[in-house]
Amino acid sequence: MQMNLPNKLTILRVILIPVFLLILFLLPAPNNRYIAVVIFIAASLTDFLDGYLARKWHMVSNFGKFMDPLADKLLVMAALVSMVQLGDLPSWVVILILAREFAITGFRTLAMEANIVMAASWWGKVKTTVQMLMIILVLLDLPFAGIPVAETILIGLAVFFTILSGADYIIKNKQVLHG
DSSP, X not given: OOOOHHHXXXXXXXXXXXXXXXXXXXXXXXXXXXXXXXXXXXXXXXXXXXXXXHHHTTOOOHHHHXXXXXXXXXXXXXXXXXXXXXXXXXXXXXXXXXXXXXXXXXXXXXXXXXXXXXXXXXXXXXXXXXXXXXXXXXXXXXXSTTHHHHHHHHHHHHHHHHHHHHHHHHHHTGGGGGO
16 A cells, blocks of 8 residues: 555654653653653644645545544543653543543444444544643643643643533434444
């Protein structure tokens, strides 16, 4: 199979995950966080760019349909679990986000088996964007007034949109459960 540019960007995102982790845990603080955030932002941008290019250039592939959401989840989950280890996030936040991702992945599997096409949700895109912004701000650990409040708000929004997007996904596709 020849790899098109959108699929190469997806592969790049997967490759950047261990680079992100190595820098975050092996370089001295605080530079480790700043460099890791730059890598996380670059990887996050590939998430938006690969889908845009695949649709614009009509290069949507089965590989991309499978790997793009997987790469996205791996990137976010690697960052979130790392942030628990660093003491940046309470574990319940990460458990809730992980639970939603596993539940929706299982739900999608049931839908595929029933030949039901489940469109991506706008709320899911909001959830992903808020989670990525939250990861960036919290990981930066900036020493400015107001930042802890902004971090708390973003964590709360990430939890809210995680729950909302998961519920929305199941409600809009409840026919999957009737099979």
